[in-house]
Amino acid sequence: MITVTRLDHTRFAVNPDLVERIQESPDTTLHMIDGHVYVISESMDAVIDLIVTYRARVLSAAQAMTGVPITGESVDGRAEV
Template sequence: MIVVTRLNDSQFAINPDLIERIHANPDTTLVMVDGANFIVTETIDEVIERIAHYRAHVISLAYDPDPDEAPRGPRRI
C-alpha cells in the first residue's frame, strides 16, 4: 500500500496495483480499475516514486524477509 493525501490533508493508503492511470489537470487524480477517482495533493512524479518504492520493497521481502537472517535468495512458494 502507498499513502497519499487528499486535498483536505487527510491521508489514506491505496493499493497501487489497482491504479489504472494517473491524470494531472491541474490536480493529480488517481483513476482506479473499478472506475473510482481519488484527487490527491502529490504530483504524478511523487505517486510514481511511491509506487516504485513499494514494489521494490515487495521484491526485497521475497529475497530477504528477515533482515536479521543471512540472505538466502528468492523464496519458493
Template sequence: MIVVTRLNTSRFAINPDLIERIQENPDTVLIMLNGAKYVVVEPMEEVIELIAQFRARVVSTARTLDSTAPTGPTSDGTLPLRPRTV
C-alpha cells in the first residue's frame, strides 16, 4: 500500500496494483481499474516514486525468505516460510 493525501489533507492508503493510470492536469488524479478516481496533492512523479519504493519493498521482502525452506504444504495445507538467516 502507498499513502497519499486528498485535497482536504486527509491521508489514505491505496493498493498501487489497482491503479490503471495517473493524470496530472493540474491536480494529480489516480484512476483505478474499477473506474474510481482519487484527486491527491502529491505530484505525479512523487506517486510514481512511492509505487517504485513499494515494489522494491515487496522484492526485498521476498528475497529474505529462505530458499531452502520446505516447499511442500504442511498438514494444515499452508506453505511453510521462514526468514533467511544471513
C-alpha cells in the first residue's frame, strides 16, 4: 500500500495495483480501476515515486523469502537463458 493525502490533510492508503491512471491538472487525481477517484495533494511525480518504491520493496521481500536472485542470474550464478 502507498499512503497519500487528501486535500483536507487526511491521510489514507491505496493499493497501487488498483490505480488505473494518475492525472495532474492542477490537482492530482488517482483514478482507480473500480471507478473511484481520489483528489490528493501529492504531485503526480511523487505518486509515481511512491509506487516505484512500493514495487521495489515487494520484489526485494520476495527475493529475500525465496533466496532467488531477481537480477536475471540463476541460483548458481550463471546467466539464465
